[in-house]
Amino acid sequence: MKLIAVIAGMALACGLAVAKDATAEIKVKGMTCGSCVATVKKALTATKGVKDADVSLEKGTATVVYEDSQVTEKQLADAIKKTGFEAQPGKTGK
Numbered sequence: 709m710k711l712i713a714v715i716a717g718m719a720l721a722c723g724l725a726v727a728k729d730a731t732a733e734i735k736v737k738g739m740t741c742g743s744c745v746a747t748v749k750k751a752l753t754a755t756k757g758v759k760d761a762d763v764s765l766e767k768g769t770a771t772v773v774y775e776d777s778q779v780t781e782k783q784l785a786d787a788i789k790k791t792g793f794e795a796q797p798g799k800t801g802k
């Protein structure tokens with residue numbers, strides 16, 4: 709019955725690959741140093757549904773990988789706003 713276990717495992721892996729991850733690029737205004745970046749990143753990664761957050765000081769953006777069934781782009785922007793910075797949801801990619 710080893711073969712069945714292998715097939716079941718493959719089916720499971722495929723199911724996980726299908727689970728939707730969305731990427732949001734949010735404009736963040738007001739960051740001036742590495743500490744600001746860390747604050748924004750921390751707020752994002754602490755938000756439910758967020759898998760990864762990459763904050764750029766030079767570009768003034770936060771690139772967030774999140775599960776769109778758990779959190780919306782607006783909620784991500786709100787999480788940033790709570791830290792005292794201005795946030796504007798931008799384009800969404802896959």
Ligand SMILES: [Cu+2]
Nearest residue numbers: 740741743744
């Ligand atoms: Cu700062």
